[in-house]
Amino acid sequence: MPGQFTCRYTDCLRSYNRKEHLVRHEKSHGQLRPFRCQSCGADFYRSDLLKRHIRLSSKCKAAPNEEQHPSARAANLEPDSLQPIDTLDSVATAASVLRNDIYEGLGPSFTAIASREELERLYFCHFHPHWPILDEDSFMNVPQIPELVAAVLIAGLWMVPTLSARLEAKGRHDILMQEVTRRLLNEQPRNLVWTRPSAECLPYFQTLLIPLIISTYRGVEHFPNTIMSHRHCSDILQQAGIYQQRRIDESSSDPAVRQQYQRLALLHFKVFMHYNSLFRTRFPQFKSLDWFKPGLLQVRVPLVGTKKEAADDLRSDLDSSLVSDLLDSGCINKLSQATIAALIVWDFSLGMIFACIITQKKDEDRNSLLQRIEPNLFLHLTGWEADPGDSPTP
Numbered sequence: 001m002p003g004q005f006t007c008r009y010t011d012c013l014r015s016y017n018r019k020e021h022l023v024r025h026e027k028s029h030g031q032l033r034p035f036r037c038q039s040c041g042a043d044f045y046r047s048d049l050l051k052r053h054i055r056l057s058s059k060c061k062a063a064p065n066e067e068q069h070p071s072a073r074a075a076n077l078e079p080d081s082l083q084p085i086d087t088l089d090s091v092a093t094a095a096s097v098l099r100n101d102i103y104e105g106l107g108p109s110f111t112a113i114a115s116r117e118e119l120e121r122l123y124f125c126h127f128h129p130h131w132p133i134l135d136e137d138s139f140m141n142v143p144q145i146p147e148l149v150a151a152v153l154i155a156g157l158w159m160v161p162t163l164s165a166r167l168e169a170k171g172r173h174d175i176l177m178q179e180v181t182r183r184l185l186n187e188q189p190r191n192l193v194w195t196r197p198s199a200e201c202l203p204y205f206q207t208l209l210i211p212l213i214i215s216t217y218r219g220v221e222h223f224p225n226t227i228m229s230h231r232h233c234s235d236i237l238q239q240a241g242i243y244q245q246r247r248i249d250e251s252s253s254d255p256a257v258r259q260q261y262q263r264l265a266l267l268h269f270k271v272f273m274h275y276n277s278l279f280r281t282r283f284p285q286f287k288s289l290d291w292f293k294p295g296l297l298q299v300r301v302p303l304v305g306t307k308k309e310a311a312d313d314l315r316s317d318l319d320s321s322l323v324s325d326l327l328d329s330g331c332i333n334k335l336s337q338a339t340i341a342a343l344i345v346w347d348f349s350l351g352m353i354f355a356c357i358i359t360q361k362k363d364e365d366r367n368s369l370l371q372r373i374e375p376n377l378f379l380h381l382t383g384w385e386a387d388p389g390d391s392p393t394p
Contacts, residue, residue: 006183092141102149110157110172113165119156126159130380131213132302132347133206133267135256147183148203151176151210158217159384170218176211181229196251197242197261205242205264208233209271216274217384220282227289230275234292237268243296245322262302266323266343269297270350276370277377288366294357297323301342326358352376 005022006015016022037053103116114122124136139152154176157169194201212233215226241247248261272292279289300322323343326336336358344351356373 095143098143099149102146119153122159123152123156127155145203147207151207194240197248198251199257245299259302262299265299295324295327349376349379
């Protein structure tokens with residue numbers, strides 16, 4: 001019978017009844033070995049293995065090396081339950097080590113294309129500006145869950161403009177979609193309750209969205225495989241309350257967490273509008289998708305700037321209007337103009353989508369509205385090179 005706590009690493013089916021046993025097991029996936037024998041220099045990833053080594057070795061009589069190297073304390077913690085440690089540098093080092101372990105675990109066909117550092121650079125330079133779902137500083141300097149790291153690396157691989165990289169990225173994206181569907185959408189982590197927008201759930205929700213975003217690069221070719229995953233994801237995120245600023249504020253006092261949930265809600269709607277365009281192209285005989293109403297977005301517009309600026313502006317942020325207020329106004333007024341302007345500054349495509357929505361006339365049907373919106377979609381494909389004979393545009 002499977003245990004309550006399941007290993008987070010891809011393709012590992014091990015599970016345990018006790019959480020501490022899972023934590024111990026997951027260390028075996030990585031290459032970090034923080035416990036060193038002071039006599040012979042052998043390294044171990046668990047202190048009890050070092051002690052057994054010393055006990056069984058006639059040559060190693062020195063006391064066990066309980067002192068860990070700078071990244072070990074952070075690496076021994078679960079990514080979703082980090083505790084304060086001595087220095088920010090040690091946390092950042094541990095985060096880098098863990099991301100590299102996950103990168104190496106993707107196999108030689110993946111790692112031969114580009115380094116981890118290059119894939120992360122491509123993600124934040126080319127993918128992130130159009131889809132700013134993550135906080136770059138947090139991702140780079142705090143250990144993350146394996147699924148999120150893998151999703152970021154695969155998205156980065158999509159930015160490599162070679163045929164071999166694109167073929168590898170397609171295969172990896174297919175696997176990622178299967179894993180996300182199986183482990184997150186269907187099973188969900190058993191040690192988390194997905195009924196509120198908490199800091200612990202945030203990386204899992206971000207992991208859900210990234211492969212759905214990648215599907216917009218693949219276009220009609222991949223669309224039927226992801227439409228139900230998007231619908232399922234919508235249901236989960238709505239149940240968790242990420243579309244309601246009140247629930248976000250109640251669940252976290254951290255401005256950075258609040259900001260990332262606002263990003264998550266708005267970018268999920270942006271993905272939905274791209275899917276609607278793909279749906280109209282693939283299935284013109286059917287009505288457009290309608291399960292994600294813009295009125296659900298009872299969140300504020302994310303601030304543009306650093307985490308410190310977000311904290312400094314928290315008071316004014318709490319007093320600002322919600323995106324859903326645009327629809328309640330029924331006309332263009334000073335408040336709606338300010339909200340649209342803030343959206344355009346934060347995300348041009350999304351801001352223009354809402355500008356079209358709030359200027360919809362009473363006699364304009366939904367298809368006509370979508371036709372007005374479509375020139376503002378797929379802007380992320382500008383300058384992005386699809387491989388020959390495979391156009392991602394709708």
